[in-house]
Amino acid sequence: MSRFSVYASRFDGVRGNVFGLPAWGRVLVLIAAIPGLALLALSVVLFLVSLTALLLLAAPVYSLLRRATMPAPAGFGTEDPQRRQVTARVIESDVVERQADGHG
Numbered sequence: 001m002s003r004f005s006v007y008a009s010r011f012d013g014v015r016g017n018v019f020g021l022p023a024w025g026r027v028l029v030l031i032a033a034i035p036g037l038a039l040l041a042l043s044v045v046l047f048l049v050s051l052t053a054l055l056l057l058a059a060p061v062y063s064l065l066r067r068a069t070m071p072a073p074a075g076f077g078t079e080d081p082q083r084r085q086v087t088a089r090v091i092e093s094d095v096v097e098r099q100a101d102g103h104g
Helices: 003-019 023-069 093-101
Strands: none
Touching: none
């Protein structure tokens, strides 16, 4: 028998035992489980808070170190004397076709 089927049968047994209790017994089990559920929810919230704090503290340090250690991008701050400015004009295709037909 596989482990999964063993665990599934145990879960079914526990579920059957809990649902086999009278209503007042289920209420008592729920009341006893509230502190554990609250601690579980609190631990999830605290994990998210700690992850947020980690990112808030690490991101500025990372960007500062990256700016301090990476070389400046090419052409940043100085103009290359061998570069020249290129201007371009966009021509619509229907205008070109009309000019080629002589209707321009």
